[in-house]
Amino acid sequence: MAADAKTRPDPAGGSAAGLTGLVRQLTGICGQEHVLTDPLELRTYECDGLTSHRAVPAVVVLPNSAEQVAEVVRACVRAAVPFVARGSGTGLSGGALPRQDGVLIVLSQMRSILEIDPVSRRAVVEPGVTNLAVSNAVRHLGLFYAPDPSSQVVCSVGGNVAENSGGAHCLKHGFTVHHVTGLQIVTPQGELTWLGDGTGVPVSDGYDLTGAFTGSEGTLGIVTKIIVKLTPIPEQVHTLLAAFATTTQGGQAVSDIIAAGILPAAIEMMDALSIEAAEAAVACGYPEGAGAVLIVELDGPAAEVETELDTVRVICRDAGATEIRAADDPDQRAKIWAGRKSAFAAVGRISPDFIVQDGVVPRTSLPAVLARIAELSEQAGLRVANVFHAGDGNLHPLVLYDDAVPGQARAAEQLSGAILDACLEQGGSITGEHGVGVDKSRYMPKMFTADDLDTMQLLRCAFDPASLCNPGKIYPTPRLCGEIPGKHRASWPAGTEIF
Amino acid sequence: MRSRDMAEQAVVLPASTEQAAAVLADAAARGLQVSIRGAGLGWATPAAGLVVATGKLDQVIEHMAGDLVARIQAGATMGHVAQVLAGRGQRLSLDVPPDITIGGMLATGTAGPLRFRFGAPRDLLIGITVVRPDGVVAHAGGKVVKNVAGYDLGKLFAGSHGTLGLITEAVFRLHPLPQSVTYLTAAFPGHTAAARAIAAAAGSPVQPAAVELHWPCGGDLTVGVLLEGTSSGTAERARQLAGQLASCGATAPVTVSASAPGWWGALPGAGFPVARTTYWLSRLEQVLAVIASADVRCSAAGSAGAGLLYLCPPDGADPGPVLARLRALLGNRGEAAMATGPWTPAGPLTRAVKDQFDPMGRFT
Numbered sequence: 001m002a003a004d005a006k007t008r009p010d011p012a013g014g015s016a017a018g019l020t021g022l023v024r025q026l027t028g029i030c031g032q033e034h035v036l037t038d039p040l041e042l043r044t045y046e047c048d049g050l051t052s053h054r055a056v057p058a059v060v061v062l063p064n065s066a067e068q069v070a071e072v073v074r075a076c077v078r079a080a081v082p083f084v085a086r087g088s089g090t091g092l093s094g095g096a097l098p099r100q101d102g103v104l105i106v107l108s109q110m111r112s113i114l115e116i117d118p119v120s121r122r123a124v125v126e127p128g129v130t131n132l133a134v135s136n137a138v139r140h141l142g143l144f145y146a147p148d149p150s151s152q153v154v155c156s157v158g159g160n161v162a163e164n165s166g167g168a169h170c171l172k173h174g175f176t177v178h179h180v181t182g183l184q185i186v187t188p189q190g191e192l193t194w195l196g197d198g199t200g201v202p203v204s205d206g207y208d209l210t211g212a213f214t215g216s217e218g219t220l221g222i223v224t225k226i227i228v229k230l231t232p233i234p235e236q237v238h239t240l241l242a243a244f245a246t247t248t249q250g251g252q253a254v255s256d257i258i259a260a261g262i263l264p265a266a267i268e269m270m271d272a273l274s275i276e277a278a279e280a281a282v283a284c285g286y287p288e289g290a291g292a293v294l295i296v297e298l299d300g301p302a303a304e305v306e307t308e309l310d311t312v313r314v315i316c317r318d319a320g321a322t323e324i325r326a327a328d329d330p331d332q333r334a335k336i337w338a339g340r341k342s343a344f345a346a347v348g349r350i351s352p353d354f355i356v357q358d359g360v361v362p363r364t365s366l367p368a369v370l371a372r373i374a375e376l377s378e379q380a381g382l383r384v385a386n387v388f389h390a391g392d393g394n395l396h397p398l399v400l401y402d403d404a405v406p407g408q409a410r411a412a413e414q415l416s417g418a419i420l421d422a423c424l425e426q427g428g429s430i431t432g433e434h435g436v437g438v439d440k441s442r443y444m445p446k447m448f449t450a451d452d453l454d455t456m457q458l459l460r461c462a463f464d465p466a467s468l469c470n471p472g473k474i475y476p477t478p479r480l481c482g483e484i485p486g487k488h489r490a491s492w493p494a495g496t497e498i499f
Numbered sequence: 500m501r502s503r504d505m506a507e508q509a510v511v512l513p514a515s516t517e518q519a520a521a522v523l524a525d526a527a528a529r530g531l532q533v534s535i536r537g538a539g540l541g542w543a544t545p546a547a548g549l550v551v552a553t554g555k556l557d558q559v560i561e562h563m564a565g566d567l568v569a570r571i572q573a574g575a576t577m578g579h580v581a582q583v584l585a586g587r588g589q590r591l592s593l594d595v596p597p598d599i600t601i602g603g604m605l606a607t608g609t610a611g612p613l614r615f616r617f618g619a620p621r622d623l624l625i626g627i628t629v630v631r632p633d634g635v636v637a638h639a640g641g642k643v644v645k646n647v648a649g650y651d652l653g654k655l656f657a658g659s660h661g662t663l664g665l666i667t668e669a670v671f672r673l674h675p676l677p678q679s680v681t682y683l684t685a686a687f688p689g690h691t692a693a694a695r696a697i698a699a700a701a702g703s704p705v706q707p708a709a710v711e712l713h714w715p716c717g718g719d720l721t722v723g724v725l726l727e728g729t730s731s732g733t734a735e736r737a738r739q740l741a742g743q744l745a746s747c748g749a750t751a752p753v754t755v756s757a758s759a760p761g762w763w764g765a766l767p768g769a770g771f772p773v774a775r776t777t778y779w780l781s782r783l784e785q786v787l788a789v790i791a792s793a794d795v796r797c798s799a800a801g802s803a804g805a806g807l808l809y810l811c812p813p814d815g816a817d818p819g820p821v822l823a824r825l826r827a828l829l830g831n832r833g834e835a836a837m838a839t840g841p842w843t844p845a846g847p848l849t850r851a852v853k854d855q856f857d858p859m860g861r862f863t
Contacts, residue, residue: 117779117781118702119698119702119780119781120779120780120781120782120806121701121702121780122779163647164647164651166645170645174622175645177651177654178618178622187848191847193847193848194831195848197777197831197832197833197834198779198832199777199778199779199806199807199832199833199834200618200805200806201619201777201805201806201807202608202619202621202657202658203834204775204777204834204836204838205836205842205843205844205845205846205849206844206845206846206848206849207655207658207659207663207844207849207852208608208621208654208655208657208658209655209848209849209852211621211651211654211655211657212650212651212652212654212655214651214654215647215650215651216650232702232703232704232706233704234704234706235704235705255565258565258567259565261588261675261676261677261678262675263674263675300706301704301705301706301728301732301735301736303728303731303732303733303734303735303736304728304729304732304736307729307731307732360643360645360646361643362563362565362566362568362642362643363565363566363567364563364565364566389645392643392644392645393566393643393644393645394645427641427642427643428641428643429641429643429645429646429647429648430648431646431647431648432643432645432646432647433645433647434647435647436647436648436649440648444648444649447641447648447649448638448639448648448649449637449638451635451636451637452637452638452639452649453649454635454637455629455631455635455637455639455652456637456639456649456650456652458852458855458856459650459652459655459852459855460650461855462848462851462852462854462855463848463851474649474650
């Protein structure tokens with residue numbers, strides 16, 4: 001701690017005098033109106049999209065340039081005060097959960113699109129720019145920004161970089177990491193530097209730090225400019241809805257589509273309970289009594305999409321579809337999507353409380369894991385609505401409960417955890433797109449060995465040896481960066497050929 | 500293998516990740532320099548100290564065709580991998596030479612013409628097993644295509660040239676083999692027309708899989724475009740694209756063929772030494788202008804639509820001045836540098852990462 005040793009330590013762990021001095025410096029950097037210390041104002045930043053974890057930050061600062069972010073970080077480093085970056089605060093794993101003893105650096109003032117190069121199909125944007133704003137700014141050029149997390153109206157590109165956000169269309173178009181070709185960052189030491197040069201070809205004299213940084217959940221630095229790839233708007237888009245009696249039949253259709261060599265832009269599935277909820281909320285008009293609804297979106301050159309659509313129709317019919325609808329005009333397509341897009345909010349209307357889970361299994365394990373979820377749901381006596389990205393095996397089970405009923409919240413939490421165990425048993429992952437944050441760090445040792453986690457944190461030690469940048473996220477046990485690597489002595493085992 | 504002198508000249512071929520871990524732990528205890536060899540095709544520095552070769556780690560361990568995923572050992576050659584995956588109508592969409600190994604391709608970040616559509620090895624890599632310089636085995640990622648749990652060490656190791664540790668296994672996302680492929684080639688008399696044609700193809704709604712340039716020293720610029728899809732679809736798309744290319748000023752009718760031109764995916768000139776330039780596509784015309792007007796007239800070829808060209812000077816000539824002019828043109832939005840010769844990681848963050856993984860600097 002840089003603060004005077006005689007000062008009274010703050011209950012949160014920092015030093016009150018240290019923080020007072022820091023606030024003065026932050027005010028000098030960003031101006032008084034951009035430094036918040038009023039408890040009521042601070043409270044609005046106590047959580048991100050995951051409201052079950054809350055912490056009121058000691059200070060909130062809203063810089064408006066990369067240089068200000070760098071100065072803010074340097075001031076935090078000098079005071080040895082931890083800092084957390086926040087975009088729009090829509091994250092679902094508590095990745096932007098503030099530190100009570102730290103500074104929350106909010107990037108929402110930095111929302112300019114700095115450059116659009118249509119020939120290179122690149123845009124340079126500030127981190128606070130919303131995801132959808134990028135597509136809106138380039139649509140007249142026949143381009144769009146492909147990653148489309150469902151929060152795209154509000155979520156920021158900087159936040160997308162931190163989380164390596166996906167979206168419904170990442171099956172074909174890839175994740176944020178496939179669409180980011182350069183990052184200007186402020187390192188945890190406060191240095192402003194570039195990773196990647198925007199070409200999309202990794203630099204020749206260094207590691208692919210653009211790739212490694214993307215998805216690091218704000219623990220390796222703060223992104224201040226992003227060079228994104230823009231994608232030509234597909235010539236044709238078809239959206240098909242198929243209703244099935246069971247999710248097993250729907251799952252069979254998904255497998256057959258993939259086996260036919262078709263890579264749709266999106267394949268989404270909803271089960272009976274989530275259809276019921278969506279119907280009640282937005283009257284989406286999905287086929288009555290369906291046990292599963294599959295939404296398949298095909299995009300690409302017109303000459304290919306028509307053929308693919310015919311094939312998908314036949315596959316769905318053969319798999320037992322009771323009704324098939326297809327649309328290629330934007331309004332009709334939006335109608336098909338309406339139920340799916342409203343699903344999370346709709347579940348809120350049929351249940352006082354719910355937990356959104358985010359697990360992944362190999363696509364061929366979907367039937368097995370859905371059966372297991374049904375079993376777990378029955379055992380726990382809690383309903384689970386399944387909405388998922390079927391094409392890439394990414395499940396979003398919604399565990400329904402009522403916080404007013406004693407013990408239900410805990411049972412829901414346990415059920416939600418058991419679903420993750422079921423995903424891991426199938427060789428899957430504890431998170432496909434929401435991130436680990438604070439919410440899932442305790443599950444990391446179930447997916448990775450202690451050596452795996454230790455090795456990942458070597459990267460963190462390279463970027464942030466003082467461990468001040470969004471500490472306490474992702475990893476359950478922080479690595480001490482000063483550690484000297486252990487010596488491992490072993491003799492060469494039998495069977496090793498030595499020449 | 501007791502003495503240090505002997506070990507420094509040894510080549511060891513571990514047959515499993517466990518064996519590799521034991522070997523590298525022992526090398527760490529002895530403080531040996533270590534270099535890694537796949538097929539030995541690269542332009543790396545000559546082997547020093549203990550050479551760990553991946554020749555016995557040569558299996559496709561799992562091909563989960565229904566999931567479009569494969570787990571493959573580092574020493575498997577791309578040719579072998581392609582053969583195994585084709586058995587189920589699938590491929591790893593990285594069209595590099597068949598004798599290169601999975602580990603060699605990953606470590607050097609090598610990709611072929613399909614880079615335009617599918618990216619570099621890092622873009623298809625979903626899981627990795629490595630042995631650290633201290634002998635510790637670590638995994639990252641997994642075997643599902645969508646996964647954001649933990650740092651993506653695969654991105655870090657892809658293109659790290661063996662300086663962070665040994666890659667023993669990798670898991671890749673696969674794609675179905677296309678039903679039909681069509682190659683379009685068109686020759687252009689000058690770099691302005693060629694640059695326009697490349698930009699048009701790259702941004703075209705026909706969605707090419709590859710956009711290549713072949714430009715022998717002093718000759719015409721030939722643009723090649725690969726379309727993948729159904730047979731009726733590629734035929735229609737080829738018709739559309741041929742019209743676009745012709746309107747950019749092709750010297751002769753655009754050639755449409757089911758087979759690749761002879762130069763497809765090859766390095767320019769005699770292939771050695773080679774320089775490389777990367778750029779934003781909007782600068783391509785100026786990049787080509789620099790190459791065309793240089794005193795040393797290099798041959799050029801590569802994934803021009805993806806922002807990457809390789810350059811080969813005529814016998815014995817120094818491409819240094821061309822590269823300097825390209826660097827001046829590109830600023831911080833591209834590179835121009837030798838692609839052959841030793842690989843030296845630069846930049847404070849890259850060096851900090853190297854120091855964490857290999858504090859004694861033993862892996863070269």
